[in-house]
Amino acid sequence: MLEQSFMQQAVIAARRGSGHTWTNPLVGAVFVKHGKILSVGYHHRYGQRHAEIDALAQLQRPQQAQGATLYVTLEPCSHFGKTPPCADRLIEVGVGRVVIGQRDPNPLVAGRGISKLRAAGIPVSVLDSTTALNPAYNFYYQHHRPQVTVKYAMSLDGKVNQAEAQRTYLTGAAAMADSQQLRRQQQAILIGERTLTIDHPRLTIRDAITDEPVPIRMVVLHDIEHIDTSQPLFKAPGPIWLLTTHPATCQLPEQVRVFTRTTWSPAAITALCYQQGIQALLVEGGSHLQAAFVRDDLADQLVIYLSPLLIGGAGLPAVYAPDWPSPKRAYIPPVTTLLGNDVKLTTRRQRKCSQE
Amino acid sequence: MLEQSFMQQAVIAARRGSGHTWTNPLVGAVFVKHGKILSVGYHHRYGQRHAEIDALAQLQRPQQAQGATLYVTLEPCSHFGKTPPCADRLIEVGVGRVVIGQRDPNPLVAGRGISKLRAAGIPVSVLDSTTALNPAYNFYYQHHRPQVTVKYAMSLDGKVNQAEAQRTYLTGAAAMADSQQLRRQQQAILIGERTLTIDHPRLTIRDAITDEPVPIRMVVLHDIEHIDTSQPLFKAPGPIWLLTTHPATCQLPEQVRVFTRTTWSPAAITALCYQQGIQALLVEGGSHLQAAFVRDDLADQLVIYLSPLLIGGAGLPAVYAPDWPSPKRAYIPPVTTLLGNDVKLTTRRQRKCSQE
Numbered sequence: 189m190l191e192q193s194f195m196q197q198a199v200i201a202a203r204r205g206s207g208h209t210w211t212n213p214l215v216g217a218v219f220v221k222h223g224k225i226l227s228v229g230y231h232h233r234y235g236q237r238h239a240e241i242d243a244l245a246q247l248q249r250p251q252q253a254q255g256a257t258l259y260v261t262l263e264p265c266s267h268f269g270k271t272p273p274c275a276d277r278l279i280e281v282g283v284g285r286v287v288i289g290q291r292d293p294n295p296l297v298a299g300r301g302i303s304k305l306r307a308a309g310i311p312v313s314v315l316d317s318t319t320a321l322n323p324a325y326n327f328y329y330q331h332h333r334p335q336v337t338v339k340y341a342m343s344l345d346g347k348v349n350q351a352e353a354q355r356t357y358l359t360g361a362a363a364m365a366d367s368q369q370l371r372r373q374q375q376a377i378l379i380g381e382r383t384l385t386i387d388h389p390r391l392t393i394r395d396a397i398t399d400e401p402v403p404i405r406m407v408v409l410h411d412i413e414h415i416d417t418s419q420p421l422f423k424a425p426g427p428i429w430l431l432t433t434h435p436a437t438c439q440l441p442e443q444v445r446v447f448t449r450t451t452w453s454p455a456a457i458t459a460l461c462y463q464q465g466i467q468a469l470l471v472e473g474g475s476h477l478q479a480a481f482v483r484d485d486l487a488d489q490l491v492i493y494l495s496p497l498l499i500g501g502a503g504l505p506a507v508y509a510p511d512w513p514s515p516k517r518a519y520i521p522p523v524t525t526l527l528g529n530d531v532k533l534t535t536r537r538q539r540k541c542s543q544e
Numbered sequence: 545m546l547e548q549s550f551m552q553q554a555v556i557a558a559r560r561g562s563g564h565t566w567t568n569p570l571v572g573a574v575f576v577k578h579g580k581i582l583s584v585g586y587h588h589r590y591g592q593r594h595a596e597i598d599a600l601a602q603l604q605r606p607q608q609a610q611g612a613t614l615y616v617t618l619e620p621c622s623h624f625g626k627t628p629p630c631a632d633r634l635i636e637v638g639v640g641r642v643v644i645g646q647r648d649p650n651p652l653v654a655g656r657g658i659s660k661l662r663a664a665g666i667p668v669s670v671l672d673s674t675t676a677l678n679p680a681y682n683f684y685y686q687h688h689r690p691q692v693t694v695k696y697a698m699s700l701d702g703k704v705n706q707a708e709a710q711r712t713y714l715t716g717a718a719a720m721a722d723s724q725q726l727r728r729q730q731q732a733i734l735i736g737e738r739t740l741t742i743d744h745p746r747l748t749i750r751d752a753i754t755d756e757p758v759p760i761r762m763v764v765l766h767d768i769e770h771i772d773t774s775q776p777l778f779k780a781p782g783p784i785w786l787l788t789t790h791p792a793t794c795q796l797p798e799q800v801r802v803f804t805r806t807t808w809s810p811a812a813i814t815a816l817c818y819q820q821g822i823q824a825l826l827v828e829g830g831s832h833l834q835a836a837f838v839r840d841d842l843a844d845q846l847v848i849y850l851s852p853l854l855i856g857g858a859g860l861p862a863v864y865a866p867d868w869p870s871p872k873r874a875y876i877p878p879v880t881t882l883l884g885n886d887v888k889l890t891t892r893r894q895r896k897c898s899q900e
Binding site (some may be wrong): 277317342343344345346347356399440478479482483487490494496497498499500505506507515517518519520521522524528529530531533535 | 702706835
């Protein structure tokens with residue numbers, strides 16, 4: 189019980205780094221001696237010191253760590269990255285015991301941190317209680333692709349707009365604000381070409397804090413030659429990746445990177461994300477792109493904003509591709525939240541899917 | 545406070561008649577003297593005695609009613625129907641005072657019961673606190689048509705099946721049981737021709753109690769000549785109304801009534817229901833029929849069972865008519881209930897609709 193409570197303090201500390209640590213995970217650490225917390229640390233930002241080292245720095249004297257128990261949400265690293273290996277430093281200061289929230293799935297660590305500590309005679313326990321802290325990080329190393337969240341707003345009859353090729357505002361301010369928070373949790377946001385040309389989105393975080401990392405904005409494009417760079421997307425700062433079939437001959441803004449392939453299937457897109465270290469990908473439409481991710485079993489999570497409207501006949505369904513087969517994909521019972529007048533539904537794919 | 549508490553007892557009594565009183569409303573009555581309840585009565589079943597008379601019958605001696613206060617959820621009737629006027633009987637027994645939950649909107653009463661009592665020198669108060677007891681009854685007399693509930697089950701992407709002309713089972717046992725309760729609250733259930741031929745529904749109440757009135761099952765049909773009366777619909781007992789364009793020349797089962805018109809618009813259907821005393825109509829599909837009710841502003845209430853599935857591309861949307869214009873119809877924020885794995889959404893039309 190006490191062990192879980194110290195670990196919980198480390199989890200709370202870890203969350204303070206939210207949105208700033210990618211491609212690193214959130215990590216928190218707490219030094220405890222004689223049942224009392226000596227110091228608390230966390231990984232503040234990518235490239236800066238790790239949680240264990242931050243917690244060491246918070247001690248009045250580094251010698252206090254000697255014989256203390258370290259509670260850390262993730263296995264200490266064993267390799268030279270942007271900083272020297274934490275495991276070496278913990279051995280050096282003479283930590284008495286290390287309690288770890290979860291093993292690091294990153295193949296650069298993957299148990300080597302634990303082995304190093306144990307080899308130095310330091311007892312190590314693994315609680316397996318902190319995996320929910322970095323779901324996308326864990327997913328990424330387990331599945332070798334980003335965790336994909338498909339998001340859409342729809343009416344009570346499953347429509348995204350009143351007619352094809354027409355933008356319809358469905359949800360209220362609370363749902364809009366919530367969807368900004370959702371973007372914050374991603375490293376990349378993906379849309380299709382028609383969503384770009386019809387909706388003219390910026391795909392930014394509206395109320396972004398200064399210095400906050402912004403997700404990469406990705407667009408699957410067939411026609412890069414005729415792209416209209418006067419669109420709002422290109423006016424907002426932050427990286428833009430265009431996934432297209434051939435290199436652009438036209439001049440593109442500096443923030444734009446172009447990736448070319450014969451076709452961009454969902455699998456090809458997630459493979460690119462994997463290569464580029466993107467752990468959390470948000471797919472924001474349109475209907476055909478959503479349908480492709482569903483068809484190819486790559487819609488891991490769903491966030492649906494249900495607007496209390498009926499659109500009726502001619503609106504475009506949220507997920508649409510009339511020529512594709514429609515297998516059923518089973519999700520877990522959704523969590524519902526009322527946001528203003530809208531209902532938010534959050535769910536994830538069932539591990540075992542019912543295929544009838 | 546005490547008045548509301550006696551009225552609440554009358555409301556509780558009234559609900560005991562649920563499902564058995566149509567075309568009459570639910571009514572409950574309580575006799576009170578010196579702050580104590582003397583008797584409680586309710587309208588048990590259409591054709592049987594009214595709540596006030598039932599409460600009188602529960603007294604040890606009818607003389608007890610003399611000088612007592614009657615709490616009754618609905619204005620006492622003033623006309624000869626299946627039973628003599630209740631107002632007359634209350635005057636006869638010498639009731640001291642009458643507290644009424646709501647005026648009776650039925651034009652046969654509409655204040656005449658109150659006038660009769662007052663003319664006889666009996667003080668009458670109207671609390672206006674029981675209108676929620678008979679929403680469809682009130683709606684029917686206010687709008688001169690039934691209250692229409694559109695019901696559908698759909699996937700998380702708004703589909704009713706995996707492909708057109710194919711029945712797909714979406715919801716679990718709890719949602720199925722709930723939809724049986726929903727049918728119980730209706731006097732008629734309406735479907736379209738394609739729903740009949742594709743889904744082969746019975747439209748009955750699965751676990752019906754012996755002697756329980758069953759809703760009239762209505763089908764809008766274009767082709768009455770080729771109707772297949774071996775369908776499950778015709779095997780289950782209870783009235784069936786076929787709304788079609790010309791009289792049938794073929795032999796139809798005894799339980800079937802045929803209504804003919806050049807076309808059956810939602811307005812024509814609700815007009816027929818009004819003539820026939822149907823106060824609550826449930827529209828159970830298909831997509832085109834639902835769309836017609838939405839388009840014509842006749843979808844007063846929605847009950848949606850949301851199944852945690854994604855169907856993807858080729859499924860048929862819950863409400864569908866690609867050639868019709870799609871105005872937005874605003875509903876109030878839905879009430880959500882988790883039923884097994886499914887989410888039930890219940891909402892009703894906003895009085896003022898946002899027409900953009």
